[in-house]
Amino acid sequence: xxxxxxxxxxxxxxxxxxxxxxxxxxxxxxxxxxxxxxxxxxxxxxxxxxxxxxxxxxxxxxxxxxxxxxxxxxxxxxxxxxxxxxxxxxxxxxxxxxxxxxxxxxxxxxxxxxxxxxxxxxxxxxxxxxxxxxxxxxxxxxxxxxxxxxxxxxxxxxxxxxxxxxxxxxxxxxxxxxxxxxxxxxxxxxxxxxxxxxxxxxxxxxxxxxxxxxxxxxxxxxxxxxxxxxxxxxxxxxxxxxxxxxxxxxxxxxxxxxxxxxxxxxxxxxxxxxxxxxxxxxxxxxxxxxxxxxxxxxxxxxxxxxxxxxxxxxxxxxxxxxxxxxxxxxxxxxxxxxxxxxxxxxxx
Ligand SMILES: [Ca+2]
Ligand SMILES: [Ca+2]
Ligand SMILES: [Ca+2]
Numbered sequence: 051x052x053x054x055x056x057x058x059x060x061x062x063x064x065x066x067x068x069x070x071x072x073x074x075x076x077x078x079x080x081x082x083x084x085x086x087x088x089x090x091x092x093x094x095x096x097x098x099x100x101x102x103x104x105x106x107x108x109x110x111x112x113x114x115x116x117x118x119x120x121x122x123x124x125x126x127x128x129x130x131x132x133x134x135x136x137x138x139x140x141x142x143x144x145x146x147x148x149x150x151x152x153x154x155x156x157x158x159x160x161x162x163x164x165x166x167x168x169x170x171x172x173x174x175x176x177x178x179x180x181x182x183x184x185x186x187x188x189x190x191x192x193x194x195x196x197x198x199x200x201x202x203x204x205x206x207x208x209x210x211x212x213x214x215x216x217x218x219x220x221x222x223x224x225x226x227x228x229x230x231x232x233x234x235x236x237x238x239x240x241x242x243x244x245x246x247x248x249x250x251x252x253x254x255x256x257x258x259x260x261x262x263x264x265x266x267x268x269x270x271x272x273x274x275x276x277x278x279x280x281x282x283x284x285x286x287x288x289x290x291x292x293x294x295x296x297x298x299x300x301x302x303x304x305x306x307x308x309x310x311x312x313x314x315x316x317x318x319x320x321x322x323x324x325x326x327x328x329x330x331x332x333x334x335x336x337x338x339x340x341x342x343x344x345x346x347x348x349x350x351x352x353x354x355x356x357x358x359x360x361x362x363x364x365x366x367x368x369x370x371x372x373x374x375x376x377x378x379x380x381x382x383x384x385x386x387x388x389x390x391x392x393x394x395x396x397x398x
Contacts, residue, residue: 052125052150052257054118058082060127062101063109063145072137078103080129082114087122087224094119103131107144124224155258155281156251157218160241161265161273161290164310165320165379166213166364173239174364176211179204181366183357188234190217191268191325191359197234203248209240212248214364219264220254223278231256237267241291258282262298264397265290269359271319271329272397273308274298291315299396308396310383319393320362321380329383329393337380344368 082097099112131141166175188194219232235252260278276296297308309316321329323337330336344360345352350370360368362376369375384391
């Protein structure tokens, strides 16, 4: 996300492996380049930096002031090794780091999870916290991050008490680039997304700018903002709880309602127990059977307690039938009239 005027620093550890010695020697370089919107690459004036070229590992640093980039382009870094004559060899790179001067970026956003939301309180349940069930390490079912909850993270009660871990992604707006940065945060009962200490703003190791915001939860369907939102040291509130904040939808024929809507509020769809790209009540890989399996498989009235992906309403109890069960929520998510309907996630 570097823009004109930013100072970007590249740090590289590299070494050469020489197969055929070259009488003129060899070199290692790093180039600041522009990646154009059609994915082609172009050199930037003054973007070339030489690094120590030795057969043992050495570190080097180069800084570059970003010039105006072509419209739609992003700054990139290209690393290469070369022989000056007819020699041959390999350039090996390790510990490549880039840093950009900037003002830092913190999230100011609120979101509702449909499962634990209690309309009468206009808050989400914190039964997992109150029951001592919340894990101290990342519970996300895919690519867990090496985070742990700091001491005191779960001490708050009331509207700022912690509901659970939440996974946040920022993506830049160039099509096809995919996720840019992903971090873990904590979710308060009133919808505030905060850092893992339960209190501080959730900050990102990126430069301030406009990003698409993705929110993921371990047994709900992910959502993404339709428009890029401003992330800075003084980010305006992104209220994902409100239908005024438009959410991304996939193109037809995969278009689906990205969140559950009640009045002017919207809620992440609950019930993605078997974590994938849809909520299904019936059929192969559905989200209902794991609930029955969790309670033992044979006696549907059994229940279990604890931190379970099958606990859709986050009350600390996995329940297949009876009041406050977790199965009916899945039926409501897919649309209760046609149980074979599938609700698809709308995050590409
Ligand atoms: Ca709060
Ligand atoms: Ca699923
Ligand atoms: Ca439950």
